[in-house]
Amino acid sequence: xxxxxxxxxxxxxxxxxxxxxxxxxxxxxxxxxxxxxxxxxxxxxxxxxxxxxxxxxxxxxxxxxxxxxxxxxxxxxxxxxxxxxxxxxxxxxxxxxxxxxxxxxxxxxxxxxxxxxxxxxxxxxxxxxxxxxxxxxxxxxxxxxxxxxxxxxxxxxxxxxxxxxxxxxxxxxxxxxxxxxxxxxxxxxxxxxxxxxxxxxxxxxxxxxxxxxxxxxxxxxxxxxxxxxxxxxxxxxxxxxxxxxxxxxxxxxxxxxxxxxxxxxxxxxxxxxxxxxxxxxxxxxxxxxxxxxxxxxxxxxxxxxxxxxxxxxxxxxxxxxxxxxxxxxxxxxxxxxxxxxxxxxxxxxxxxxxxxxxxxxxxxxxxxxxxxxxxxxxxxxxxxxxxxxxxxxxxxx
Amino acid sequence: xxxxxxxxxxxxxxxxxxxxxxxxxxxxxxxxxxxxxxxxxxxxxxxxxxxxxxxxxxxxxxxxxxxxxxxxxxxxxxxxxxxxxxxxxxxxxxxxxxxxxxxxxxxxxxxxxxxxxxxxxxxxxxxxxxxxxxxxxxxxxxxxxxxxxxxxxxxxxxxxxxxxxxxxxxxxxxxxxxxxxxxxxxxxxxxxxxxxxxxxxxxxxxxxxxxxxxxxxxxxxxxxxxxxxxxxxxxxxxxxxxxxxxxxxxxxxxxxxxxxxxxxxxxxxxxxxxxxxxxxxxxxxxxxxxxxxxxxxxxxxxxxxxxxxxxxxxxxxxxxxxxxxxxxxxxxxxxxxxxxxxxxxxxxxxxxxxxxxxxxxxxxxxxxxxxxxxxxxxxxxxxxxxxxxxxxxxxxxxxxxxxxxxxxxxxxxxxxxxxxxxxxxxxxxxxxxxxxxxxxxxxxxxxxxxxxxxxxxxxxxxxx
Numbered sequence: 001x002x003x004x005x006x007x008x009x010x011x012x013x014x015x016x017x018x019x020x021x022x023x024x025x026x027x028x029x030x031x032x033x034x035x036x037x038x039x040x041x042x043x044x045x046x047x048x049x050x051x052x053x054x055x056x057x058x059x060x061x062x063x064x065x066x067x068x069x070x071x072x073x074x075x076x077x078x079x080x081x082x083x084x085x086x087x088x089x090x091x092x093x094x095x096x097x098x099x100x101x102x103x104x105x106x107x108x109x110x111x112x113x114x115x116x117x118x119x120x121x122x123x124x125x126x127x128x129x130x131x132x133x134x135x136x137x138x139x140x141x142x143x144x145x146x147x148x149x150x151x152x153x154x155x156x157x158x159x160x161x162x163x164x165x166x167x168x169x170x171x172x173x174x175x176x177x178x179x180x181x182x183x184x185x186x187x188x189x190x191x192x193x194x195x196x197x198x199x200x201x202x203x204x205x206x207x208x209x210x211x212x213x214x215x216x217x218x219x220x221x222x223x224x225x226x227x228x229x230x231x232x233x234x235x236x237x238x239x240x241x242x243x244x245x246x247x248x249x250x251x252x253x254x255x256x257x258x259x260x261x262x263x264x265x266x267x268x269x270x271x272x273x274x275x276x277x278x279x280x281x282x283x284x285x286x287x288x289x290x291x292x293x294x295x296x297x298x299x300x301x302x303x304x305x306x307x308x309x310x311x312x313x314x315x316x317x318x319x320x321x322x323x324x325x326x327x328x329x330x331x332x333x334x335x336x337x338x339x340x341x342x343x344x345x346x347x348x349x350x351x352x353x354x355x356x357x358x359x360x361x362x363x364x365x366x367x368x369x370x371x372x373x374x375x376x377x378x379x380x381x382x383x384x385x386x387x388x389x390x391x392x393x394x395x396x397x
Numbered sequence: 398x399x400x401x402x403x404x405x406x407x408x409x410x411x412x413x414x415x416x417x418x419x420x421x422x423x424x425x426x427x428x429x430x431x432x433x434x435x436x437x438x439x440x441x442x443x444x445x446x447x448x449x450x451x452x453x454x455x456x457x458x459x460x461x462x463x464x465x466x467x468x469x470x471x472x473x474x475x476x477x478x479x480x481x482x483x484x485x486x487x488x489x490x491x492x493x494x495x496x497x498x499x500x501x502x503x504x505x506x507x508x509x510x511x512x513x514x515x516x517x518x519x520x521x522x523x524x525x526x527x528x529x530x531x532x533x534x535x536x537x538x539x540x541x542x543x544x545x546x547x548x549x550x551x552x553x554x555x556x557x558x559x560x561x562x563x564x565x566x567x568x569x570x571x572x573x574x575x576x577x578x579x580x581x582x583x584x585x586x587x588x589x590x591x592x593x594x595x596x597x598x599x600x601x602x603x604x605x606x607x608x609x610x611x612x613x614x615x616x617x618x619x620x621x622x623x624x625x626x627x628x629x630x631x632x633x634x635x636x637x638x639x640x641x642x643x644x645x646x647x648x649x650x651x652x653x654x655x656x657x658x659x660x661x662x663x664x665x666x667x668x669x670x671x672x673x674x675x676x677x678x679x680x681x682x683x684x685x686x687x688x689x690x691x692x693x694x695x696x697x698x699x700x701x702x703x704x705x706x707x708x709x710x711x712x713x714x715x716x717x718x719x720x721x722x723x724x725x726x727x728x729x730x731x732x733x734x735x736x737x738x739x740x741x742x743x744x745x746x747x748x749x750x751x752x753x754x755x756x757x758x759x760x761x762x763x764x765x766x767x768x769x770x771x772x773x774x775x776x777x778x779x780x781x782x783x784x785x786x787x788x789x790x791x792x793x794x795x796x797x798x799x800x801x802x803x804x805x806x807x808x809x810x811x812x813x814x815x816x817x818x819x820x821x822x823x824x825x826x827x828x829x830x831x832x833x834x835x836x837x838x839x840x841x842x843x844x845x846x847x848x849x850x851x852x853x854x855x856x857x858x859x860x861x
Binding site: 119120121122123125128130131132133134136138140141143144145147148151152155200201202203204250252253257 | 726752755808
């Protein structure tokens, strides 16, 4: 089977996260110092010297572990730099957890950072492997690739295009509404639905407000053995599940793929539920931070993760099922949409919202009595992507 | 008189049309009626040569390709090699460019007559904004196959040539337009040269007048005078394609072959830095060896282009670049390794389960069999748009960029850009065919690959 899991063997005992946004005045080094400082300051029992090893996630803000060891002047510690597209931050977290679970280290830190706004370009800047110039990724933009979900979904489930538009608009509206309540979010403003629907088109029916924010930021988490967790905090988060899948990229080559699902997400969600012992995600998951890179993505994810029946996510979204006061609060912190998406940091930013919610520290966004939080990252495109799902909880067992 | 004869042909006219009136509207002068053909921003003499070569009728793999153009996509690199690769000919045979002037076309034809093979004439004509060359020029390509006289659709009965050095038309390497001496001077020079070669060729062929006459010259007035003087016994309108440089002679010949009967004679005259005349006789095989799309039919299948777009495509209007990084230039070794895929759109088919892979893979996407693949060319497969999107973020000289997911007849799926189409011409279910294009150029390296275009039969004459 997919994985043995490490349920309840490691715990998160501290987190840090910079505000996300256009940090013209801060370098990636500054963001790393800010995020880790916040984390250590709020975790008095652990200093930087107590950390045995680090996992650093960044897609394009540097290479090697020295991206972290140099600005933090680390004392010759092991730092592993990881990259896995937009799931990079989650990948740093996943490997850091395994390092503790293996017994190799007692205390580790997962850090993610991305400095996107120094390039002078809008959107992501890829460093491509020398190639023959034929890969569609060379010319097909990310919003174009994800915009394929909308007409395919409408056709498959016979959804009126205006209903789908309304559902996409609701996703953007909800995430902006949530982000407005979050002092770390890039866009802290509610946006009227009329404005969302009338925003300038980017690709297909996706307008500017259907796309996530391009931003700079860093986030981090301190991970220890579960049995040590209470030394550092009275409210640790226990890691219940970590699932990852790199898809075979069949979709763009297989006429059977219909652009209404991410098989990678289906597989990772199932794996994570199994590891965590979740049998009914709709009632057991309290908060879900999912990869809302574009509004139709969030709708499809609701179905791939079992939060909605197939063909029903658009209706559930419109019914408010994923609002802050809905049956599962999805992207309670504003999501990629309004919190922003500094690639390497996003996965850990998602974890931060679970940290705050499950500890009862989410302020105006606080969900009532949450027990399990889920984070989900995907990187790539419909039909060819990587997917990550984690489940964390505030109780053992 | 020759060892080889014409055994097949095909023509390619790009889909865009610039109305002369469009130029007048923009510049406030010139104009007149008529249109010119315009290569799309993603076409050049090499891509159009590929399209013409793909359209050429006749059997067998050509063992030589002679490509003539006055607008080579590369210098110091043989453009005919890309045509050779696009035709999926492996590494067998010869391919070379004959580059420089309109008379390069005659040189290529003489090579074809001598050695056989595929003669491809392809050109784009440029002129300064408002010039006669800009207005009366055209873009297009034609391919003529030369082979065994037993397979002939037309045999060459006679030919004659004359050469004279005089300053009529010239262009320094790197310049984007040519100069021309006072028109009356060239007209006076060309007339006797044409007269001598026509007389010699007709005499050698043993006829007094041909059934059809094809005349081509970069000198418009000389061409008009010759057309007036030498008429065919069988009247037929000259296609209104403008002057297409090194492809002009061949395109006009193709238009005649499109309508000529069997056992009819064709006088073909070029007046470029001298004069050349050929006398051809068609055979009974011609009627059954015509390409699917004739010259006139392609002319009628056009999309109107705005003058500003034309100027942009020709590099005469420098537009604001996108705020996105330039794509990387295609790298040499990977392009060479994927020669069949990149240039000839050859995928692979799993012999264990039949799954078609675009691009080719070693491990089957369906049954995971390893190295059980056979090559499968999809260049001539038609397909259906499975889904698509209109991308307003991506940079395109012809925005918005349309991306289509194509499911090919008989299996295989690939995501490509849609060429020569407006958003309202694309829907789920739209039928498409593949076309060889230049995706972009970085550091002087052209990125040649394939796009989809609406199937010609499925679309009428449209205004774009």
